[in-house]
Amino acid sequence: MEKMGVEMLTRHDEEGYEGRELILYEEARLQIKEIIQNIKKNLPFSISPFQKTVSRIIDSLISESGDVLYNKALHIDRTPSLDLSSNMVNVCIFAIEIGMGLNYRRDDLERLALAAILHDIGMAKVDEDILKKPERLTVEEFNIVKKHTEYGAGILKGLGRDVLWMSEIIPREHERLNGRGYPNGLKDGEIHEYALIIGIADIYEALTHHRFHRKPLLPLDAMKEILTVERESFPERIIKAAISKLPVFPAGSKVRLNSNEIGIVICTNDLSPFRPTVEIILDSSGRKPRTKRIINLRENPLLFIVSQVYD
Structure with a gap:
């Protein structure tokens, strides 16, 4: 295990977090990190380990210790970072919570979670200098970033028939009901519900975490931002589930x-x-x-x- 990961576990254990759940979070993050490195090196990889990992994450979130993983996903770093692996695990946790708020069955939760934990694999092919830029991106740079959906679709096609169902989800997590999303400007009825759930979970994750061009918002302010800016972007039932299951006043605040x-x-x-x-x-x-x-x-x-x- 990475030294940074061990230090993180030690620090949070001292703050009263339950080590078992934090180890699960770190294992998921390191699995994602390994896949990202393989993509960058054009090496093959398998997503089979993630099926067991997301199942364990679901078990944790529905248990009495579910707040531990959720609070870890909401943990605010003091400095900005480009940690795609943490982002992908966090979005997975938030998406599962929303899925539970929609009363998803276990098999739907597992498919949603698998798509969510892999939602940004295409980012592995985007220039890190652009992703780390401290200022707002230019139109040209943002267009380069938006290609990660296309890259993600290409990566999925190389993983075999068993994961082709995700090609309806991962490349479309930035599509919005009002047609103002990308890459294809799809509208209501053309976007898989999993993609919409992952989309709002991704926005919430981005707003509540430090980025190179802005500071994080508190959960309450992040939810206010979503309600103000994104109300027409997502179905009302998904927004209601997000409000219900992504606490604006999380335990410990x-x-x-x-x-x-x-x-x-x-x-x-x-x-x-x-x-x-x-x-x-x-x-x-x-x-x-x-x-x-x-x-x-x-x-x-x-x-x-x-x-x-x-x-």
Whole structure:
């Protein structure tokens, strides 16, 4: 295992994360990294190991420890990076969550997850200097980046008949209902639902992570951006599932209530995503409470979150 990966696991274990789930995340990331390297070197590869990996990721997300993987996928780096492997694993995790919000059956979840974890394999053929550019891309550079969908389709064709179904998904994850996506400007009815799910998961991942040309948004601000800019790009049912299953106030985040108390989210609420359960850590005067106080905001309508709190 890479030294960086071992250091990452050690650091997060110290923060209270469960090592088993983080090892699973790292194994998935390293599998993706190996495939990316093989693509760059024009070497053959197999996606068979991913079928077992995505199944394990699904098992984790539906278990009691599901928050561990989700929070890892949402972990914000302090500096920008070009880590395609982390991006692809993160999008896979977010896509599975949305699929669960749509009540997908297990076999649909596994196919969605497999397509999601491989969604950007075509990026392996894009010039890294363009991807690392700290300024906004020129029109010409963006057109080069957009070719990753074409590259991805070509890579899939070389993997055999068993994965041809993904040619309807991976090259179309940037298509949008309103016809403003690429590469073909497809519209409603022409885009596989998996592609739309992966598309919104990819946007959420990009908004919540540091990029060379911009800083990350907090989950709440990222979801507001999606609702404002992308409302016509995706079906309402997918947007609702994203709001439900991609918590705007994830477990561990700090929030300020209208009572001016500060709390830490200890449990999210799929039915009322804006009203999680919080533990008060500072009272309205900024002092630590004398006794433990846990509030389910869904059951306390007079209290609500007014903002997230930055560390």
